[in-house]
Amino acid sequence: MKTNKALVLLNMGGARSKDELKTFLTNMFNDRNILTIKCGFFRGLVASMIVKSRLNSAWKNYEEIGSETPLHKLTEKLVDKLNTNLKGYKTYQVMRYTPPFASDVIKQMEEDGIDDITILPLYPQYSTTTTKSSLEDFELYSDDKFTTKIIKTFYKNEKFNNCIVDEIMSQTDTPQEYNLIFSAHGLPQKIVDAGDPYEKQMNEHVEILSNMLKKKGINFNSISLAYQSKVGPLKWLEPSLDDALLDFKDKNVIIYPLAFIVDNSETDFELNLEYREIAEEIGVGDYKVCKCVNDSDLFIEAIKDIIK
Numbered sequence: 001m002k003t004n005k006a007l008v009l010l011n012m013g014g015a016r017s018k019d020e021l022k023t024f025l026t027n028m029f030n031d032r033n034i035l036t037i038k039c040g041f042f043r044g045l046v047a048s049m050i051v052k053s054r055l056n057s058a059w060k061n062y063e064e065i066g067s068e069t070p071l072h073k074l075t076e077k078l079v080d081k082l083n084t085n086l087k088g089y090k091t092y093q094v095m096r097y098t099p100p101f102a103s104d105v106i107k108q109m110e111e112d113g114i115d116d117i118t119i120l121p122l123y124p125q126y127s128t129t130t131t132k133s134s135l136e137d138f139e140l141y142s143d144d145k146f147t148t149k150i151i152k153t154f155y156k157n158e159k160f161n162n163c164i165v166d167e168i169m170s171q172t173d174t175p176q177e178y179n180l181i182f183s184a185h186g187l188p189q190k191i192v193d194a195g196d197p198y199e200k201q202m203n204e205h206v207e208i209l210s211n212m213l214k215k216k217g218i219n220f221n222s223i224s225l226a227y228q229s230k231v232g233p234l235k236w237l238e239p240s241l242d243d244a245l246l247d248f249k250d251k252n253v254i255i256y257p258l259a260f261i262v263d264n265s266e267t268d269f270e271l272n273l274e275y276r277e278i279a280e281e282i283g284v285g286d287y288k289v290c291k292c293v294n295d296s297d298l299f300i301e302a303i304k305d306i307i308k
């Protein structure tokens with residue numbers, strides 16, 4: 001019997017308007033994987049307080065990057081390219097906090113006669129706050145409608161890591177004059193202490209990439225890992241990127257955003273504008289930010305390898 005296969009990309013979503021930022025923040029802070037308060041009523045109360053206090057200041061950041069996240073358009077480009085290049089699959093995208101939501105996409109997939117799916121969360125390293133949250137949300141609506149294969153992590157995939165190395169190499173011909181900082185989205189320390197494998201996998205990922213660069217004879221002055229985007233008063237993973245930049249007064253840095261697959265407000269606003277300003281205040285020399293793998297041809301080839 002012929003099966004109709006689909007590749008389903010999962011990601012977080014982002015804001016394309018102030019209203020959508022409210023939707024994003026409301027859904028995010030009502031997510032038990034993000035705000036780990038057990039009582040749904042109390043979580044909802046805290047969520048609405050956070051949304052109220054954060055919405056206006058967060059929107060100002062989006063206004064500085066053209067009043068929308070680039071995440072959706074870039075994901076659409078990736079989906080289109082996969083639909084042209086990935087034979088035997090129809091590709092769909094599902095977002096966790098903004099449309100297209102799982103319930104609607106699943107309906108569409110049923111109408112399209114899909115019965116066999118491969119789910120690829122666009123998070124190279126596993127976190128309860130991202131991968132688990134997206135998978136739980138998808139499974140809530142998919143029940144056992146499809147034969148399902150899940151790719152939980154892909155930070156060890158060589159073709160994927162070659163895309164990252166290529167982008168880093170494209171930034172400079174003189175790596176010895178630069179310090180490479182892998183920047184990962186942060187997490188509250190208590191989530192890691194409760195068993196989240198993200199930090200461990202992030203360390204492994206940096207080690208894999210450092211070895212690949214070394215093998216290719218690309219020697220940066222230093223390679224390090226730091227965490228960006230802290231939200232709220234809790235202790236988050238360290239070192240923070242702000243603190244890490246203090247070590248590089250009068251030195252050059254290249255930042256690679258290691259937790260993301262497509263560029264978003266955390267790369268375009270935080271890394272390219274906010275942390276750049278911090279770097280200037282510290283007196284960092286050259287400050288370069290790498291692009292995410294986005295819809296690059298090499299990443300399309302990597303996806304073929306990851307799902308095979």
Ligand SMILES: C=CC1=C(C)c2cc3[nH]c(cc4nc(cc5[nH]c(cc1n2)c(C)c5CCC(=O)O)C(CCC(=O)O)=C4C)c(C)c3C=C
Nearest residue numbers: 013014015058069071127129130185187231259264265266
């Ligand atoms: C407790 C809060 C948060 C956790 C934990 C968290 C983990 C986490 N997030 C990403 C990826 C992205 N986050 C983005 C935006 C964003 N994240 C948080 C909070 C937490 N994230 C907030 C409040 C926001 C909104 C912006 C802001 O107010 O600062 C985005 C960008 C979306 C966009 O619009 O472009 C991404 C992508 C990862 C990978 C992660 C854990 C590993």
Ligand SMILES: [Fe+2]
Nearest residue numbers: 185186229266
């Ligand atoms: Fe986040």
Ligand SMILES: [Fe+2]
Nearest residue numbers: 229230266270
């Ligand atoms: Fe942020």
